[in-house]
Amino acid sequence: xxxxxxxxxxxxxxxxxxxxxxxxxxxxxxxxxxxxxxxxxxxxxxxxxxxxxxxxxxxxxxxxxxxxxxxxxxxxxxxxxxxxxxxxxxxxxxxxxxxxxxxxxxxxxxxxxxxxxxxxxxxxxxxxxxxxxxxxxxxxxxxxxxxxxxxxxxxxxxxxxxxxxxxxxxxxxxxxxxxxxxxxxxxxxxxxxxxxxxxxxxxxxxxxxxxxxxxxxxxxxxxxxxxxxxxxxxxxxxxxxxxxxxxxxxxxxxxxxxxxxxxxxxxxxxxxxxxxxxxxxxxxxxxxxxxxxxxxxxxxxxxxxxxxxxxxxxxxxxxxxxxxxxxxxxxxxxxx
Numbered sequence: 372x373x374x375x376x377x378x379x380x381x382x383x384x385x386x387x388x389x390x391x392x393x394x395x396x397x398x399x400x401x402x403x404x405x406x407x408x409x410x411x412x413x414x415x416x417x418x419x420x421x422x423x424x425x426x427x428x429x430x431x432x433x434x435x436x437x438x439x440x441x442x443x444x445x446x447x448x449x450x451x452x453x454x455x456x457x458x459x460x461x462x463x464x465x466x467x468x469x470x471x472x473x474x475x476x477x478x479x480x481x482x483x484x485x486x487x488x489x490x491x492x493x494x495x496x497x498x499x500x501x502x503x504x505x506x507x508x509x510x511x512x513x514x515x516x517x518x519x520x521x522x523x524x525x526x527x528x529x530x531x532x533x534x535x536x537x538x539x540x541x542x543x544x545x546x547x548x549x550x551x552x553x554x555x556x557x558x559x560x561x562x563x564x565x566x567x568x569x570x571x572x573x574x575x576x577x578x579x580x581x582x583x584x585x586x587x588x589x590x591x592x593x594x595x596x597x598x599x600x601x602x603x604x605x606x607x608x609x610x611x612x613x614x615x616x617x618x619x620x621x622x623x624x625x626x627x628x629x630x631x632x633x634x635x636x637x638x639x640x641x642x643x644x645x646x647x648x649x650x651x652x653x654x655x656x657x658x659x660x661x662x663x664x665x666x667x668x669x670x671x672x673x674x675x676x677x678x679x680x681x682x683x684x685x686x687x688x689x690x691x692x693x694x695x696x697x698x699x700x701x702x703x704x705x706x707x
Contacts (some may be wrong), residue, residue, distance in 0.1 A: 373410060375622050409675070410670075410702055412679055414643035414646035415439055415642070415683055416682060417639070418637055418639055418683070418684045418685045419689065420636055420690070421619045421638045421642070421683055422636045423518070424472040424473070428476035428638075429479045429483075431476075431638060432615060432638065432640070433483070435640040436640060438683050438684065441642075441644060443484040443546070447485040448485065450487055450488050450552055450554045451488070451553065452491075452553035452555065452556045453477055453481075453491045453492070453557050454557065455473075455491065457493045457504060457505075457510060458496065458615075459498065459508070459628055461508060462574040465620045465632060467561070467622065468615055468618050469617045471510045472656060473617050474510065474514075477559060477615060478491070478517060481557075487517065488520075491521050493523070494579050495579060496590050499583070499588055501523045501526075519687060522552065524579070525542070525588075527549050528680075530545075532546060536603060536607040537604070538667070539600035541601075541604065542656075545581070546581070546588070556613075558573040558574075559615050560573050561576075561616075561627075562626070562635060563621055563622035563630065563653055564626035564655070566627075567598055569702065570648070570662055571626065572652070573616075573647050574668070575643065577605045577609055577611065578593060578601070578605065598664075603667060603672065606668075613640070613641070614641055614642075614644050614647040615638060616637075618636070619634075619635070619636060620634055622634070623696075624695045625697045632681055635654065635690065637690050643673040644678075645668040645669065645671070646674055649674075649680060653687050653691075655693075657696075657707075662705070663704050
């Protein structure tokens with residue numbers, strides 16, 4: 372991974388971040404707050420059709436990443452960490468966890484490009500029995516069959532870095548030592564609504580990088596510090612290389628666990644996570660400017676405005692569908 376102790380461009384003040392959140396909660400637009408910083412940013416995002424988990428997912432991923440300029444020349448000899456979204460031990464609810472077939476397909480692509488190693492790492496936030504979650508989610512048997520190593524980040528050794536962005540009041544962040552082993556960190560989330568954050572996609576997925584031995588279950592220290600700000604601090608510290616969003620079957624309603632499945636039939640790929648997540652939100656029928664952590668990421672971690680995201684692959688309009696949002700005051704900021 373890039374050295375998390377190296378200098379970074381200063382982030383917006385905590386007051387500025389809270390102002391953005393307040394604008395969204397009031398039904399306003401954070402575009403006026405951040406567009407000057409975002410104007411010089413551009414990012415490429417690929418939207419690809421994937422009608423089921425039985426199609427050639429490896430071929431779709433390989434084609435999408437090639438469209439982004441990623442191939443053997445950038446992967447050969449590298450150590451690649453795949454970070455799926457592993458939440459609950461449920462094999463019968465395909466909308467909860469990143470599907471094992473996609474994890475295997477992504478690993479196959481990086482192996483075909485001569486990566487030195489490809490391994491899967493996660494620190495699930497709820498059930499503490501990692502073996503049970505792996506088995507019951509269906510991911511464990513797939514990893515064993517594919518010969519893929521799994522690292523439990525909840526119980527990893529940790530190292531500490533300064534919280535240079537300061538979107539929260541946390542003075543430092545405790546990261547799993549396994550991050551230092553990886554040259555490339557790939558976030559492979561599920562496309563889901565979230566009853567507190569609004570949506571959970573590639574950025575929120577990195578909560579699972581943070582060790583439970585340092586932050587508790589379900590990462591309560593980060594919840595108390597503030598979910599939107601914690602998301603931004605973690606992304607800034609981890610500096611992921613790539614996102615591949617599993618929207619083949621997503622979740623609407625009471626996400627990220629109790630919601631209902633949505634057959635969206637898409638994969639979303641890109642190297643800039645705010646741009647990927649903004650595109651994914653639009654595919655969910657949601658305005659990314661109304662998601663406080665995406666609005667605050669604009670101009671700091673990446674672009675989210677449509678004119679600044681170079682859309683490749685399938686057009687959003689042909690695949691977008693309105694994900695149902697839980698009817699609760701805590702999610703009023705998502706509604707127009």
